Amino acid sequence: MAAAADAAGWSYRGGPRDEQSALLVHFSNGRLQNSEDMNFTLYKSKDTTNPRKKHRRILVDSCIEAFGSNKQKRALNSRRMNQVGNETLNMAVTRAAENIIGAKGVATLVSDAAQDDVEEVSLFLPPCHEEADKPENVYRFEDLISSAEYEALQAPAAALTNLTSEEILKKPEEESLCSFVLEELKSMPVDESSRDHKARCLWFLDTLIKFSYKKVIKKKCPMGPDCPRIINKKLMKNFTALTYNSGRIQNLISASMKAKITAYVVALALHINKFQIDLTLLQRDMKLHETRMLDIAKAMRLKISKKKGLSGLGADEDHKFGTLSLPLPSFKPSGGQRKRKKMD
Incomplete structure (x- = not known):
């Protein structure tokens, strides 16, 4: 090692098996006080195919302190x-x-976390008009489906409008529609206009439920060519979160987006079935845990009750039902600390 007033040089002959010519490193700045007390690390480029990099060496850790520029x-x-x-x-x-x-304490922190989870759910609910004078005005239909979207639903919903009773009975075997929709198809209105309206709502609800099954959306039209473009666009814009993965931007259905889809499904189902719905049936269609569905229903200010399921769909078991009625009940999130038993 050589040292000068303002320059230093270091020569390297390589390792024991390195037959390459000597490498000379020259520093034009600084002075080495003690050549025996010098720590350094030498990095060798792994890129052996690039002629500009295969001979590259980088010398650093104490070298900057001794010879680096300001x-x-x-x-x-x-x-x-x-x-x-x-x-x-x-x-x-x-x-x-x-x-x-x-x-x-741990118990209080767990309770706070549960409260935060419920509050997160409430952020993704449809617009709620608490001052409404009628149940149908609490979650307004136009907040769920716009007039342009409603118009676009006419063509795909026609298949449901024209189903006969025999065809409806065969649908469960095909597994092409969710249970809630199948049950509602059994009581379609006779009036043509009302029948068409219910068919559009059911088709959109079924599409929302199927969309919730997806994880990462890789296509611009996730529900296929049979789904109107405006509906595909609505699903991508309103019910997915953007994520960055492997250098690409992707649309993801996160847990919060799943909760948002569920809330919109519940709100639409209320309009379809006179503001009382079988939450257990929807919970199973959405593939959710019961507590998650009930948390969303309570956050939407539904009154929860329990009774037997509908005929053919769990008639021998208790189902949870949600009713939207006025005045709206106060929202009491679940997951808090249990009440202590009174001491005798």
Whole structure:
């Protein structure tokens, strides 16, 4: 190693099995005080195909301190300060977490987490008009399906409008429609206009439920060519979250988006069935846990009751039903601490 007033040089002959010619590194800045006390790391490029990189060596860790320019030394100090700052921050966060756990206790923290989960659900509910004078005005139909979307539903819903009783009975075997829709098809109105309206709502509800089964959306038309373009666009825009994965932007149906879809399905089902719906039936169609469905229903201010299921669909078991009626009940989120038993 040679050192001068403002220059230094270092020659390297390679490893024991390295037959390459000597590598000379020259520093034009700084002075080495002790050539025997010098720490360094040598990095060799792994790219052997690129002629510009296969001979590249990088020499760093104490070299910057000894020979680096002022700009390089400032950058080194900045990196060290950031490292110290991150370590200090991590220690502070850990201490804060320990203090919170010590002060509130694990049970309270679990209760707070449950409350946060319910509040998150409420962020994705359809617009709720609490001052409404009628149940149909609490979750307005036009907030669920716009006039343009409603118009576009006429063509695909025609298949449901024209179903005969015999064809409806065969649908469960085909597994082409969800249980809630199949049950509602058994009581289609005779009036042509009302029948058409219900068919459009049922077709859209069935599409929403099937859309909720997806995870990552890779197509612009996720529900296929038979689904109107405006409906496909609505699903992508309103019920997916953007995510960045492997250099690509993707549309994802996250847990919060699943909750949002469920809330819109519940609101639409209320309009379809005179504002009382079988939540158990919808819960199974949506492939949700019962507690999740009930949390969403309560957040939507439904009154929950229990009674036997409809004929042919769990008639021998209790189902949970949700009713939208005025005045709206106050929202009491579940998941809080259980009441302590009174001591005798």
